[in-house]
Amino acid sequence: MRDLSLHLLDIIQNSIAEDASKIITTIYANQSDDELGIIVEDNGHGMDKELLDKVTDPFVTTRKTRNIGIGIPLLKSSSEMAGGRLDIDSTRGKGTVLKSTFKIGHIDRLPLGDVSDTFVSLIAARPDIEYELKLYNGNESYLFNSFEIKEKLGDVPITEYEVLAWIREFINEGVKTIFGGVLNEIDS
Amino acid sequence: MKSIAELEEIRKKTLEQINLRKNNERMRIVVGMATCGIAAGARPVMNALLEELKRRNINDVSVTMTGCIGVCKLEPIVEVINPDGSKVTYVKMTPEKAARVVAEHIVNGRVCRDYTIGAEEGK
Numbered sequence: 001m002r003d004l005s006l007h008l009l010d011i012i013q014n015s016i017a018e019d020a021s022k023i024i025t026t027i028y029a030n031q032s033d034d035e036l037g038i039i040v041e042d043n044g045h046g047m048d049k050e051l052l053d054k055v056t057d058p059f060v061t062t063r064k065t066r067n068i069g070i071g072i073p074l075l076k077s078s079s080e081m082a083g084g085r086l087d088i089d090s091t092r093g094k095g096t097v098l099k100s101t102f103k104i105g106h107i108d109r110l111p112l113g114d115v116s117d118t119f120v121s122l123i124a125a126r127p128d129i130e131y132e133l134k135l136y137n138g139n140e141s142y143l144f145n146s147f148e149i150k151e152k153l154g155d156v157p158i159t160e161y162e163v164l165a166w167i168r169e170f171i172n173e174g175v176k177t178i179f180g181g182v183l184n185e186i187d188s
Numbered sequence: 189m190k191s192i193a194e195l196e197e198i199r200k201k202t203l204e205q206i207n208l209r210k211n212n213e214r215m216r217i218v219v220g221m222a223t224c225g226i227a228a229g230a231r232p233v234m235n236a237l238l239e240e241l242k243r244r245n246i247n248d249v250s251v252t253m254t255g256c257i258g259v260c261k262l263e264p265i266v267e268v269i270n271p272d273g274s275k276v277t278y279v280k281m282t283p284e285k286a287a288r289v290v291a292e293h294i295v296n297g298r299v300c301r302d303y304t305i306g307a308e309e310g311k
Contacts, residue, residue, distance in 0.1 A: 001227055070223050121234050126253070152195050156206060161239075161242040164238070173190055
């Protein structure tokens with residue numbers, strides 16, 4: 001994967017495959033301890049202990065078509081390559097929390113990429129799912145929730161192009177406000 | 189800063205347009221968005237499809253995602269599905285090719301044969 005927003009899109013597909021109806025993504029960057037983290041929390045089917053223990057193995061997957069799955073192993077390697085780690089906690093029937101961390105200043109840390117594009121793609125394809133995005137940098141925070149937008153829109157579908165364009169800008173502004181100057185790839 | 193008030197304006201503006209539309213879905217476009225598709229560039233392809241449909245004011249075609257279609261080496265893969273279930277599978281897509289598929293296949297009903305899986309496999 002070229003950047004973290006693509007990893008995020010990939011990981012959220014796992015939540016969707018497990019029938020999650022609400023997916024909360026938190027992205028934080030703490031300059032004080034040089035840590036960037038991405039947390040994805042869903043209310044999907046979750047995993048039992050046995051599957052959880054081996055989910056970072058590329059030859060373990062829940063899909064039926066073939067027995068290989070590299071989404072999580074790839075993210076794990078992107079984290080570890082940049083001085084971070086990947087942790088997953090899950091309860092069968094309740095959901096899954098995945099946390100992936102990176103050293104902000106590590107030379108091999110992938111750039112954040114276009115987070116708004118990830119969410120616009122997800123909303124366009126699966127508007128029925130509630131997506132929440134929280135950003136914080138230690139001082140300021142930002143919140144986006146797709147169902148709040150839906151509520152404001154009333155009879156207008158969230159998948160209308162103008163709405164998606166607005167969401168794109170809204171998330172871009174959030175990313176710039178919170179991570180501008182904190183992550184070196186984003187201008188303040 | 190983007191404000192919720194702007195969203196209200198968009199709502200009012202688009203509500204009138206929506207009421208004028210007929211509600212039957214003419215076609216469905218599905219983009220393979222598993223690890224393989226994403227790594228190969230499926231996200232910009234999906235975006236290009238949405239943009240091109242908007243540019244041409246096409247409202248009766250939906251764009252959605254699916255998992256791995258099974259031929260990862262040919263990603264990004266886009267399927268155009270007719271209401272009767274018949275479909276055309278386009279492979280090794282790019283945003284530019286996606287725009288052409290909208291113009292030729294979706295608008296004019298001519299399949300872009302050179303982008304199809306059949307053409308690729310026949311090489």
